[in-house]
Amino acid sequence: MATRRIPRPAAVAVALCAAALLAACAGASRAGCRKHVAKITEYGAVGDGKTLNTAAFAKAVADLSERARDGGAALVVPPGKWLTGPFNLTSHFTLYLDEGAEILASQDMKDWPLIAPLPSYGRGRDEPGPRYSNFIAGSNLTDVIITGKNGTINGQGQVWWDKYRAKELQFTRGYLLELLYSDSIIISNVTFVDSPSWNLHPTYCTNVTISGVTILAPVHSPNTDGIDPDSSSHVKIEDCYIVSGDDCIAVKSGWDEYGIKFNMPSQHIVIKRLTCISPTSAMIALGSEMSGGIRDVRAEDSVAINTESAVRVKSGVGRGGFVKDIFVRGLSLHTMKWVFWMTGNYGQHPDNSSDPNAMPQVTSINYRDVFAENVTMAGRMEGIPNDPYTGICISNVTAQLAPDAKKLQWNCTNVKGVTSDVTPKPCPELGAEGMPCAFPEEELIIGPHKLPKCTY
Template structure:
């Protein structure tokens, strides 16, 4: 993980300084205007983007290639990226997604989902996509990628869509990805969806959508590993970050967990959803997620586990510390009754395993309820460890501050006083026990597979 971070930092330092630096990062550099594009917000430039990527892909292996999008409004339908490639958005550049659905072709559902997320069958293309790529950078001087999602949201609410909405950016089966210093606005659905990917860095990204827009998740890693999210600002109609790994029997069969994920210095505003969600599609497993030094404002919950019977899979070895939370419905929320299933072939007896969930150093103010912790009957969530938490209550806070069912864990230094199910007292001294579900573990130093966890990098 450290090597990945150093590589990402070097690439960001060399490639995020400006368009002129793009020439130094990539041997071949071209502007979208060289391929006939017009940045007036009216001319459709889909063919120009396709020509540009096709041309630069021919030269990308010879020192890499960069496509520079200068200031202007560049209207286009969906387009794909290529390997050894930089998409650079200059200051004042805005790539606009076509609002004509005829420009969005249908593509196959993800194998770990088995169908479209909104509707059965295929799904609409993603706005910017790519598969089996290596060494891709999307960066610039905070230029904008605008999904113009209102038309999609209206049709979704009116139940007029026959297929699942596309995402603003989806990369599949790809390696060595950097997304930095770009603003993503008004996605039709999820914004950034790196799926089946490795070695991904998302840094300094701004994601904006109306807080009541449907399913406009900020960043949704799906079945990916060695992924770092840092210094991002997200305003969303759904979860700001949602780690996923496949849906029910399709996720179980695909059998690829999301793991080794670091989230640092995230700022989130999402009144109806979580700052960070683990699930609900977690059937391939989620392991080793580390989140720290993050802020949520007017957000429903902080780091939420979402699962249910039929999901199978696991969520384990999660380490959260250093949260600053302001106006929250819940500080801690775990859900074991998520009932959405892809079809009627899901195995209702497929139990998820949720264990080793650790929170420390959390301050929250204007809180309605501190903890809503709901595991699954005969399949409790175990190894929950909470330490050094202060929740200051809102004037209209609930009298019952903790509601816990089918959970087991320990706490230390938590105010308001936790529920009896979390009544075990954690030790002050570091523990060297190998099991993250031990009732006597220390909240701040929980071993993973017999080794003490390294600092978050």
């Protein structure tokens, strides 16, 4: 049979196509697509919602960690309900939840071992001493991805909430996901439900991208913060939907003398296109554990619905540290107790060693381009006596009042700043006319330009 010749232009096209395909594959590999792939069922897991699969998850991660050194590894969780106790991740690794996959946290507290408190906290957040392990965890990792087709990680937190309210817990509840001392983290297209306490807690981490994540908890569940970057740098949170019993996002950096000593700020944090519902807490909180410092946080183009406050500063005597260079713009707020809220009276301390002379520095806080409706009170701005919050700037703000709005719309103590084009009229402490508030012109580049589009 005669060999068929490809015309030269077509041959060139084929060559170019092959080169493009190879480049695309190489790019996909660089973007996080993994060479080695296994399903959790290969390690004996059963997705019936009843069988405990802790050993299967541990075996899978241990096995894939060996292969991950050669091109990365992915653990695929197929449709089903996969009950397990806490488990750890590894480096160069993807946890991939397929459509209809749900990882269920064991409700038996015996499956949750105790671990050491964080050094920047000195104790558990709820109770002194150690704390229960986190459901999904890892330390000193590089290149970790948690993604999929919007599968679910379910903390089944009701048992923890009930015991916490009844004061029956001796130790601090675990978080749904906590990564420590890790770099190059991507969390995308996953739903987190009913965490025992905080949901996502990247701590002492760098280069973290959290994109397209849904976080759900009953609005009166205790301390179910959505995303808490803690002593972490270069964090991007975008296109997330959070319903929470506490702050939707809380930027933290350690607690009192332990955070001061650890001395690792949270900085260079971008928050975009967040949607938040939290009737008793903030859309974004800065603190209250901020003793290592918080700086360069940029929040924009976000929506809060039936939420207590928008971007709130939370600090107090003994905290030390700083909150500075905060830039907020483009908020759309619907049914709010307070549009602007700063609090300098957080008095909860880890122990009796907190230094009463450790005063926080709060300065250069910028809010602009904010529209709010059905508002009870425009601003409650409370600094600290002999340690005022300074450099506050508020511009281009309209707050439309609720039928039962307070007669006093601004209550300001120990704060100093400027405003322009703000309705209702601000308090005298913020009464000086200023220019439109600052927002950095140069984009802060964090994480990959595009998220990996890998399917398994």
